[in-house]
Amino acid sequence: MSLIVTGTIGIDTVYTPDGQHREGVLGGSAAYFSAAASLYGDVRLVAVVGEDFPQVHRDTLAKFPRVDASGLEVRAGSQTFRWGAKYMSNMDERETLFTDLGVLAEAPPTVPESFKDSQYLFLANSHPAVQYDLLQQLPNVKLSVADTMNLWIETAPDDLTKLLRSVDGLVLNFEEAEQYTGHRNPVTAGRHILELGPKFVVIKKGEHGAILVHREGLSALPAFPTETVVDPTGAGDTFAGGFMAYLAKTGDLSYDGIRRAMAHGTIVASYTIETFSLDRLADLKPEQLQSRYDEFSKMTNLG
Numbered sequence: 001m002s003l004i005v006t007g008t009i010g011i012d013t014v015y016t017p018d019g020q021h022r023e024g025v026l027g028g029s030a031a032y033f034s035a036a037a038s039l040y041g042d043v044r045l046v047a048v049v050g051e052d053f054p055q056v057h058r059d060t061l062a063k064f065p066r067v068d069a070s071g072l073e074v075r076a077g078s079q080t081f082r083w084g085a086k087y088m089s090n091m092d093e094r095e096t097l098f099t100d101l102g103v104l105a106e107a108p109p110t111v112p113e114s115f116k117d118s119q120y121l122f123l124a125n126s127h128p129a130v131q132y133d134l135l136q137q138l139p140n141v142k143l144s145v146a147d148t149m150n151l152w153i154e155t156a157p158d159d160l161t162k163l164l165r166s167v168d169g170l171v172l173n174f175e176e177a178e179q180y181t182g183h184r185n186p187v188t189a190g191r192h193i194l195e196l197g198p199k200f201v202v203i204k205k206g207e208h209g210a211i212l213v214h215r216e217g218l219s220a221l222p223a224f225p226t227e228t229v230v231d232p233t234g235a236g237d238t239f240a241g242g243f244m245a246y247l248a249k250t251g252d253l254s255y256d257g258i259r260r261a262m263a264h265g266t267i268v269a270s271y272t273i274e275t276f277s278l279d280r281l282a283d284l285k286p287e288q289l290q291s292r293y294d295e296f297s298k299m300t301n302l303g
């Protein structure tokens with residue numbers, strides 16, 4: 001089944017509490033999402049970068065052959081989105097150091113004609129008005145899920161509320177759910193969001209896992225317990241990548257199917273954080289994904 005993602009491709013600078021940092025690495029919500037999703041199947045990428053986008057980052061994207069990057073626009077005279085962040089010692093909280101929107105503040109990319117029959121859509125983090133516009137360009141969508149974050153909740157809450165009326169699902173961090181709804185309790189926040197339109201909300205709690213608030217029930221899943229945490233950037237986007245790609249692959253949109261998809265997202269995310277940028281995902285083997293999934297199923301089975 002055809003999966004498409006729209007979102008950012010960016011150049012990131014990341015500082016971690018152990019004194020390590022990386023400057024100018026490949027990042028962005030759609031870059032992380034598509035790399036993760038491609039471990040399960042084909043994924044169509046729609047995004048825009050500026051003319052400063054380096055060849056080395058194109059080469060990194062090319063390490064994921066199941067990502068169809070023909071919807072990646074390189075805009076002459078524009079600058080690529082750049083983002084910098086610093087993680088606190090608990091590795092779960094981060095401070096944004098800068099967000100240079102660059103090309104993101106301009107016209108959004110267009111969806112190529114050949115992608116218009118896509119059935120599974122992930123609107124990775126971007127301005128909610130842009131997310132809405134892209135959703136309108138895809139008339140055959142069977143499942144649409146959006147992500148959002150603090151910047152958009154602060155600067156464009158009305159656009160976000162409009163978007164929520166039209167999507168099937170929302171994936172967001174616990175702090176952002178609180179910020180948007182005013183409810184500290186994730187279940188209450190999730191139910192509030194369901195009233196605005198979506199059928200389900202996945203509230204991510206970093207190392208504490210994720211909560212599913214669905215019209216048919218509630219569910220909670222821990223994170224995969226891991227000792228190797230180098231850089232948590234992209235954990236949320238790659239969780240979404242594994243989640244959506246599994247749904248697109250199986251076509252099982254039932255409540256249980258969504259719970260299983262969350263487990264797949266959890267496993268991909270646990271690998272992402274073992275290195276900076278997409279390094280770990282680029283050399284991940286399907287057997288490694290499967291064996292960690294099997295281990296996780298055993299761990300979470302109370303039967």
Ligand code: AMP
Nearest residue numbers: 010027028029125151233234235236237
């Ligand atoms: P995550 O750690 O999953 O929240 O994703 C981090 C990625 O999102 C980084 O690679 C950033 O380039 C990208 N990003 C950061 N801020 C934004 C934003 N406001 N909109 C879209 N993408 C963003």
